[in-house]
Amino acid sequence: MPEEKTKFTTVESYINTFPEDVQFLLEVIRETIKENAPEAEEVISYNIPAFKFHGMLIFYSAYKNHISISIPPSKVYDTFKDELSDYKVSTSAIQLPLNRPLPLKLIKEMTRFRVKENLELAETKKSKKKE
Template sequence: MSSTKKSNFQTVDEYFGSFQKEIQDSLEQIRQTIKNAVPEAEEVISYQLPAFKYHGMLIYFSAYKDHYSLSFPPPFTVFEVFKQELSPYEVSKTTIKFPADKPIPLELVSELAKYRAKENLEGKQKKR
């Protein structure tokens, strides 16, 4: 599904461009949802994935053959706090997988991004 021709992405748009239009549209929905949730966040490519930074790494997102992923850097408290909301999805230590054949839960994506932004900001303030 993803083209393997290019794997040294410089921009999020380059990453998106390696997928079919339908997948690009879904990735764009995730991107806009995170941007709207945390308008101050900076869009970056990290580990060859689209990501957002806000007082540290905030969230990574990506597309695969049969799912979309959201990944989070430590601390992984987001998985505990949203345990109930995440229960319908496959979850690992760092990642949530949303099946590609179902609508992406954008409201949940927004809540996760807002929670992580608050967590990063509080973490930064504690370090001062």
């Protein structure tokens, strides 16, 4: 019978499953996002750490050779296309290799962009409801 996958209920329980060096990187990413989205709620979604602010804002997770920053459908990928060109990028995730320094300035800028983007979407939805 296959081993049951751990169901995480806290960000700490997720982070603590990794080696210390990876835990450190995940904490740095966590703090960078918190600092740049102070009103966002920290949650576990899809069994990985995430932040919510007027909808899902940003997810992060660790793997054997990289950390992934996942962003729901957004203009962030086009807006930061040049900055992301050094990384493996899919339609919803950016892979940050563990053997390279974290691009904290980029994570900061993308987080702020997502906060602004989600606020604008929330305002648009509110305006449409009034019509």
